[in-house]
Amino acid sequence: MDIITFQSVWTVTVFACFIGIVWWAFGKNRKSRFDEDANLVFADEAPAKDKNQGVTK
Numbered sequence: 840m841d842i843i844t845f846q847s848v849w850t851v852t853v854f855a856c857f858i859g860i861v862w863w864a865f866g867k868n869r870k871s872r873f874d875e876d877a878n879l880v881f882a883d884e885a886p887a888k889d890k891n892q893g894v895t896k
Contacts, residue, residue: 863869
């Protein structure tokens with residue numbers, strides 16, 4: 840097997856992996872989980888009542 844054949848096989852393998860990842864990411868079963876995970880950033884604790892929080896004197 841020469842290097843050209845190896846590179847061709849490698850390219851097809853990587854492309855197949857890419858298609859598999861895209862298929863997995865856009866699958867219907869994962870949409871609700873991804874939506875929930877995307878909103879985790881906004882699920883922080885309530886802000887503190889102290890107006891001087893973070894102010895150094």
